[in-house]
Amino acid sequence: MTAYDIIFYLLGGFILGNAVLAMTTPKIFRAAIFLLFTLMGVAGLYFWMHVEFVAAVQIIVYVGGIVVLIIFSIFLTQESGTKMPKVNNKRMVFSLLASVCGIVLTMLLINQYAFPEIATTTLDASPNKIGMQMLDYSERGYALPFEVISILLLSAMVGCITIALKSNPEEV
Amino acid sequence: MEVTLIHILFLSTSLFFIGMFGLFTRRNMITMLMAVELILNSVNINFVAFNKFLYPEQLTGVFFTIFIIAIAAAEAAVAIAIIIHIYRNHKSIDVEDSQDMKY
Numbered sequence: 231m232t233a234y235d236i237i238f239y240l241l242g243g244f245i246l247g248n249a250v251l252a253m254t255t256p257k258i259f260r261a262a263i264f265l266l267f268t269l270m271g272v273a274g275l276y277f278w279m280h281v282e283f284v285a286a287v288q289i290i291v292y293v294g295g296i297v298v299l300i301i302f303s304i305f306l307t308q309e310s311g312t313k314m315p316k317v318n319n320k321r322m323v324f325s326l327l328a329s330v331c332g333i334v335l336t337m338l339l340i341n342q343y344a345f346p347e348i349a350t351t352t353l354d355a356s357p358n359k360i361g362m363q364m365l366d367y368s369e370r371g372y373a374l375p376f377e378v379i380s381i382l383l384l385s386a387m388v389g390c391i392t393i394a395l396k397s398n399p400e401e402v
Numbered sequence: 403m404e405v406t407l408i409h410i411l412f413l414s415t416s417l418f419f420i421g422m423f424g425l426f427t428r429r430n431m432i433t434m435l436m437a438v439e440l441i442l443n444s445v446n447i448n449f450v451a452f453n454k455f456l457y458p459e460q461l462t463g464v465f466f467t468i469f470i471i472a473i474a475a476a477e478a479a480v481a482i483a484i485i486i487h488i489y490r491n492h493k494s495i496d497v498e499d500s501q502d503m504k505y
Contacts, residue, residue: 231404238405242413249417249440253424258433265436272443275413279454284467288446291471296439296478303482304432307489317427325426329419336415340408346456348407353458360468363461372465379472386476390483396490 238278245271256313258304266297281355410451417444431485431495435478442474 252264269292276285367373421440446467453463489495
């Protein structure tokens with residue numbers, strides 16, 4: 231067991247612990263903060279796997295964007311300090327049962343599946359290579375999905391503004 | 403114990419079902435959105451792990467991850483716009499309270 235493995239187990243424990251807390255804590259603002267730590271842990275896992283570009287994107291988009299958006303919407307919609315109503319016991323038990331059964335089933339399947347040989351070459355995910363392939367319009371490039379996703383993002387932003395705009399009945 | 407692909411898959415499976423548990427139990431729209439974010443993150447971990455451990459000569463998994471992150475950002479923005487709009491009309495973001503389009 232090397233330091234490399236120990237770091238993985240520490241990161242895994244950090245991610246799962248914070249995820250459980252984010253899903254069970256009764257205060258919504260605390261749930262958002264635990265979600266932030268979970269996403270930071272996932273970014274750490276990407277660093278551990280040597281895909282630094284994805285880790286940076288994860289931190290910028292999730293931690294810097296989505297979590298801040300969620301925290302703003304918490305402040306806009308409710309008292310952040312109040313506790314959420316308790317879940318009834320029946321629903322709690324059954325969803326716990328469903329989740330545990332799902333975990334066990336999926337882990338059994340993963341354990342039995344014969345994965346192909348672990349490759350020996352290392353992954354080269356430098357921003358340079360990713361950028362070149364992203365804008366490549368030949369056979370193996372991703373220029374078309376890149377354009378599609380740009381249009382999707384733009385239309386989603388326009389849609390957000392339209393939905394969240396304050397509708398004033400006098401002006402219509 | 404040396405960490406292999408299977409350990410990472412176990413981690414992402416656990417993260418996925420923790421997110422499912424949150425989606426089942428929480429009745430508040432913002433916390434349900436957080437659960438969806440966790441689920442999307444577990445999928446991203448899977449993509450990167452498969453890419454790194456099985457097919458390191460390609461970058462397909464990394465590209466899928468980047469596209470999923472972009473779509474997740476768009477989805478979160480639209481969801482929060484809808485939640486704020488619902489809050490203005492109903493003064494509540496509990497899923498049990500928003501039943502206008504149910505029947």
